[in-house]
Amino acid sequence: MKSLFEPVQLGSLTLPNRVFMAPLTRNRANPDGVHSELAATYYSQRASAGLIVTEATQISPMGKGYVNTPGIHSPQQIRAWRNIVDAVHGHNGRIFLQLWHVGRISHTSLLPNHAHPVAPSAIRANSHTSIATGRAPVSQPVALTADGIKETLADYQRAAGNAKEAGFDGVEIHAANGYLIDQFLRTGTNRRTDEYGGAAANRVRFLAEVVEQVLRAWDGKRVGVRISPTGDFNDMSDDNPLETFSVTVARLNGYGLGYVHVVETAQNGKGSSEEDLALSAHLRTLWNGLYVVNGGYDGPRGEEAVRTGRADAVAYGRAFLANPDLPRRLQLGAALNEPDPTTFYGGDAAGYTSYPAL
Numbered sequence: 001m002k003s004l005f006e007p008v009q010l011g012s013l014t015l016p017n018r019v020f021m022a023p024l025t026r027n028r029a030n031p032d033g034v035h036s037e038l039a040a041t042y043y044s045q046r047a048s049a050g051l052i053v054t055e056a057t058q059i060s061p062m063g064k065g066y067v068n069t070p071g072i073h074s075p076q077q078i079r080a081w082r083n084i085v086d087a088v089h090g091h092n093g094r095i096f097l098q099l100w101h102v103g104r105i106s107h108t109s110l111l112p113n114h115a116h117p118v119a120p121s122a123i124r125a126n127s128h129t130s131i132a133t134g135r136a137p138v139s140q141p142v143a144l145t146a147d148g149i150k151e152t153l154a155d156y157q158r159a160a161g162n163a164k165e166a167g168f169d170g171v172e173i174h175a176a177n178g179y180l181i182d183q184f185l186r187t188g189t190n191r192r193t194d195e196y197g198g199a200a201a202n203r204v205r206f207l208a209e210v211v212e213q214v215l216r217a218w219d220g221k222r223v224g225v226r227i228s229p230t231g232d233f234n235d236m237s238d239d240n241p242l243e244t245f246s247v248t249v250a251r252l253n254g255y256g257l258g259y260v261h262v263v264e265t266a267q268n269g270k271g272s273s274e275e276d277l278a279l280s281a282h283l284r285t286l287w288n289g290l291y292v293v294n295g296g297y298d299g300p301r302g303e304e305a306v307r308t309g310r311a312d313a314v315a316y317g318r319a320f321l322a323n324p325d326l327p328r329r330l331q332l333g334a335a336l337n338e339p340d341p342t343t344f345y346g347g348d349a350a351g352y353t354s355y356p357a358l
């Protein structure tokens with residue numbers, strides 16, 4: 001019987017346990033998307049994770065959607081990430097970079113020359129983002145042209161190569177939570193009539209082409225994909241999530257990837273419905289790599305998911321944010337620090353590097 005605290009193999013990488021750190025947006029990078037030294041402390045404090053997945057990181061200036069999120073497209077950003085990766089490796093950790101393009105979830109004030117955000121279709125989200133002056137409704141997007149899609153794919157390739165240059169152990173493609181790739185996948189946001197829209201096989205094409213770009217820099221086992229089949233965050237919807245995501249997983253199977261990472265909850269912290277869990281269990285049967293689940297797990301539920309084979313690993317978000325030594329605490333059944341939502345997004349060391357280990 002498998003345990004959450006048992007090693008697992010990700011290609012040539014041995015993960016010492018199956019407690020992953022979920023990607024967590026913290027909005028503490030500099031306005032130019034360059035991380036400070038504090039981020040190296042934050043991530044290296046959490047190096048006991050089986051695998052750290054970094055906060056979502058924009059692949060290009062057009063991929064940015066929130067204030068003070070990090071990027072992986074400038075030499076300064078790459079250098080800052082190299083410093084973080086070295087710190088994590090210095091503490092015997094393993095770390096994947098999450099590659100992010102926000103698509104329509106952005107604001108003209110965040111984009112080059114006040115450009116409008118890009119999306120599969122020109123459908124504005126009923127959603128908010130954070131800009132220099134505070135919260136603001138997202139801007140009206142424009143539909144990507146065929147050339148725009150090609151440029152975006154080239155941005156993914158460059159960013160994947162930059163992640164390699166920064167020394168990461170691998171990358172996770174962010175295809176969840178209502179950002180660009182998810183906007184292509186789901187019917188509520190994709191009304192295209194070209195080969196990227198319509199049937200599920202067409203809606204998954206953009207993700208497949210992103211994967212192909214990333215595989216030019218990385219071995220398949222060093223690549224994960226994160227999806228949120230039933231998530232409604234960022235005004236997302238789909239006519240048939242079972243079909244959309246079955247086709248998605250089947251398509252991804254062809255690439256020999258390391259893992260798929262499934263957000264099982266509609267909203268963080270609210271737990272998963274029976275339907276969410278049933279869909280996830282179905283996708284697990286279709287998938288030929290490691291299966292990582294996320295969404296409201298505590299220690300016992302995570303242990304049960306691995307023991308019963310429902311998952312190979314469990315990603316913890318808020319719990320890891322507040323407990324730098326989470327794997328040890330879960331194994332001991334020790335008390336956990338409570339996460340403080342007022343310090344999740346933006347700010348300084350308080351609520352970032354200040355949570356104590358046991």
Ligand code: NAD
Binds near residue numbers: 176
């Ligand atoms: P929330 O509404 O407080 O935050 C949603 C988003 O707003 C976050 O992406 C965050 O970057 C931004 N934000 C909020 N307050 C901010 C502030 N003061 N300064 C800068 N940015 C700020 O809701 P939540 O409960 O934290 O998250 C809701 C859902 O969104 C969850 O399902 C969560 O998992 C998901 N989420 C996704 C991402 C991502 O995919 N990159 C990031 C954060 C949260």
